[in-house]
Amino acid sequence: MPGNSPSLGLRGFSGGGCRHSLLTIVWTVVGFFLAAHLISLYTSKDDQQQQQQAPSHHLQQQLHPPPHPALRELVRVKEEILRLPPPRKRSPRTSKRRSRKPIPMVEEFLDDKSPIRHLFFPDMKTAAFGPTKDMGNDAFHYFPGRFGWTRKETQFKLTAEGFCTTRNLARTIGVGCYSSKDLWTWKNEGIVLGAEETNKTHDLHKSNVLERPKVIYNEKTGKYVMWMHIDDANYTKASVGVAISDHPTGPFEYLYSKRPHGFDSRDMTVFKDDDGVAYLFYSSEVNSVLHIGPLTEDYLDVTPVMKRVMVGQHREAPAIFKHENTYYMITSWCTGWAPNEALAHAAESIMGPWEKLGNPCVGGNKVSRLTTFFAQSTYVFPLPGVPGAFIFMADRWKPSDLRDSRYVWLPLVIGGPADQPLESSFGFPMWSRVSIYWHSKWHLP
Ligand code: DGJ
Numbered sequence: 001m002p003g004n005s006p007s008l009g010l011r012g013f014s015g016g017g018c019r020h021s022l023l024t025i026v027w028t029v030v031g032f033f034l035a036a037h038l039i040s041l042y043t044s045k046d047d048q049q050q051q052q053q054a055p056s057h058h059l060q061q062q063l064h065p066p067p068h069p070a071l072r073e074l075v076r077v078k079e080e081i082l083r084l085p086p087p088r089k090r091s092p093r094t095s096k097r098r099s100r101k102p103i104p105m106v107e108e109f110l111d112d113k114s115p116i117r118h119l120f121f122p123d124m125k126t127a128a129f130g131p132t133k134d135m136g137n138d139a140f141h142y143f144p145g146r147f148g149w150t151r152k153e154t155q156f157k158l159t160a161e162g163f164c165t166t167r168n169l170a171r172t173i174g175v176g177c178y179s180s181k182d183l184w185t186w187k188n189e190g191i192v193l194g195a196e197e198t199n200k201t202h203d204l205h206k207s208n209v210l211e212r213p214k215v216i217y218n219e220k221t222g223k224y225v226m227w228m229h230i231d232d233a234n235y236t237k238a239s240v241g242v243a244i245s246d247h248p249t250g251p252f253e254y255l256y257s258k259r260p261h262g263f264d265s266r267d268m269t270v271f272k273d274d275d276g277v278a279y280l281f282y283s284s285e286v287n288s289v290l291h292i293g294p295l296t297e298d299y300l301d302v303t304p305v306m307k308r309v310m311v312g313q314h315r316e317a318p319a320i321f322k323h324e325n326t327y328y329m330i331t332s333w334c335t336g337w338a339p340n341e342a343l344a345h346a347a348e349s350i351m352g353p354w355e356k357l358g359n360p361c362v363g364g365n366k367v368s369r370l371t372t373f374f375a376q377s378t379y380v381f382p383l384p385g386v387p388g389a390f391i392f393m394a395d396r397w398k399p400s401d402l403r404d405s406r407y408v409w410l411p412l413v414i415g416g417p418a419d420q421p422l423e424s425s426f427g428f429p430m431w432s433r434v435s436i437y438w439h440s441k442w443h444l445p
Contacts, residue, residue, distance in 0.1 A: 067413060068386050070445030074411040077363040078439055084108065085115045105367040109374050110338060112400040120374055121398055121406060122146045140184055140443045144373065144408040145396050173206070175213045175226070177249055183381075183391070183444060192250025193226065193243050203230045203241055203257045210241070212378070215248060216272045218299045224248050225299040227270045227280065230257040238264035240282065242300055261306045263291060267316035269379070270295070271350070274322070279350055283316040284308075287334045290315055292351055309352040315343065320350075321380040323388055323414050328434055329354060330377040330392065330412075337399040339371035344434035357431055360392075360412070363438035373438055375408040386445060388414045392436045412436045 067075045084104055090111055108114040122145065174191035193213070196202035204210065213228040223244050230241035239259050243252040259265060260280060268282035278295040280302055290313075293306035315331035322328065327347045333340040344357040361369040368374060375394035383389040392412040398405045416433045 067415060068389065068445075070386050071389055071411070071413060074389075074439070074442060074445065075413055075435070075437055077437065080364050080368065080438065080440060082116070082119065082365060082367065103367055103370070106338065106371060106374075109371070110399065120145060120396065121404070138441070141441050142409050142439075142443065143441050144410055144439070145375075145406050174204075175210065175228070175252070179249060189249040192245070193252040193254060203239075204254060208232055208237075209235065212268055214270045214379075216270055216278055216299060217248070218278075219276060221298050222246070223298075224252075226252050227268065229266060229268050229282075231266070235266065238266050240265050240268055240280065244300070255300065258301075260302045261291065261293060261304070265291070267318065269318050269320060270299075271320040273350060279320075281318045281320060281329075283318070283334075287316055288312055288314050290318060290331070290354075307351045309354050310345070317377045319377040319380045319393075321382065321390055323432075326431065327354075328380075328414065330360060330380060330434070330436075332372060332376045337397040337402075339374045339376060339397070341370045342372040342377055342436075346431040346434075355431065357434055360434040360436045361438065362435045368438065373408050373410065373436075380412060383411070383444070389445075390414075410436050410439060411442065 082105060085108065090107065090113075108116055109120050111117070122143075174194040177189040177192040178186045179189050180186045193204070195206045195210075196204045197206060199205060200207070209229070209231040211229040211231070213226055215224050215226045217224055223246065226243040226245070228241045228243070230239045231237045237257075239257040241254065241257040243254045245252040260282060263282075263284045264286065265282040265284055266287055268280060270278055270280055272278040278299050279292055280295060281290060281292050283289075284291045285308075288311070289308045290310045291306055291308055293302045295301065296303055310331075314334050316334050317330075317332040319330045320327065325348075327350050329345040329347075330342055331345065332342055341359055342361060344360040345354040346357055347354045359369060361372060363369075364373055372394060373396075375396040377392070378395050379393040381391045381393060383391060390412040392408075392410045394408040394410075396406040396408050413435050414432045415435070
């Protein structure tokens with residue numbers, strides 16, 4: 001007897017008389033999802049168009065909740081006009097470095113004889129970083145592209161957190177280290193892992209390649225462990241190298257190199273999670289796939305566990321960071337030393353699946369957004385005291401003189417909906433947007 005049952009709602013879903021209402025509910029739900037999907041697709045398309053025309057207004061409105069007060073200035077979108085010089089014949093060296101689909105401004109960037117070279121690589125004499133000279137109003141400001149470390153060394157940067165990052169070490173001299181407590185004043189700690197001068201069979205022989213060194217601290221062993229890309233001059237060794245030290249400032253003792261999980265490994269990074277587990281990320285299978293695997297407890301090796309992610313997507317230069325239990329990654333495409341478009345990715349689990357969020361670059365101009373501001377991701381460093389804000393650190397490579405490559409450091413902020421329909425979320429913006437804001441000059445909040 002219907003009247004006897006206290007659970008009217010449940011009965012409604014199972015009883016024949018209510019099939020009609022069940023259908024109505026199902027169709028309402030389907031309709032809602034369809035409408036939301038269409039709106040999201042439409043908005044996303046509209047967003048992309050707007051972004052090309054006027055990224056500033058578009059993205060500033062997107063940040064919900066509004067950014068931390070300290071970030072207001074940094075999330076202001078700054079556009080920049082770059083004018084091409086009159087067309088002329090290029091040197092044969094530049095032609096060799098052409099990207100697959102040449103963009104005139106990128107050709108200028110790659111041309112060492114370009115009359116606008118100084119815009120990309122300003123004179124190092126004016127390239128101060130840290131209070132080394134009277135900079136007047138420029139003190140404490142970063143000028144992306146102006147700054148490189150000393151020409152004699154390749155280096156990693158070291159902070160109070162004990163992390164390190166990168167610089168190509170082709171024709172190896174050694175890994176240099178700079179330390180800082182405020183990310184502005186830097187102390188040159190010297191070469192912490194030196195090259196091998198005489199033994200040609202040694203991984204660190206000066207004729208070889210060492211790139212993208214990173215150091216993480218192991219609480220259990222009390223050691224600082226450096227992971228790096230080890231290669232021969234032709235990039236056929238494709239291995240990782242491991243070194244160890246009692247101090248972040250070295251000296252590091254080189255332990256060995258290997259092909260992790262038996263696979264070729266080129267651009268790489270390590271990421272230490274909040275629970276102390278560290279992971280190796282490396283471009284593999286001739287840079288077509290990214291491999292991720294946890295390190296052993298002492299961080300000196302990989303475990304047998306490995307996941308292949310972004311299969312067939314040809315991504316390199318991975319830089320990993322975490323915010324509110326979501327993992328984020330910036331990668332580049334593979335175009336040698338020439339710059340290309342960055343992509344942001346997000347994942348609920350560090351081992352994947354990783355989802356594409358789109359190009360994170362905001363401001364500048366169309367070409368600079370398509371070339372990661374003429375640079376390539378290397379590390380993303382949390383901005384102390386400002387949740388959701390980071391420093392995006394990138395290498396502006398100078399192929400004709402790699403040691404004169406420069407850094408591009410810019411504010412990176414997580415907030416607002418992703419602006420690209422996502423593969424596995426029916427087009428709903430489930431993730432926050434990752435935005436890297438262009439500034440020709442900026443300072444920490
Ligand atoms: C791009 C990589 O990200 C760099 O580290 C370096 O390996 C170059 N390719 C070599 O062409």
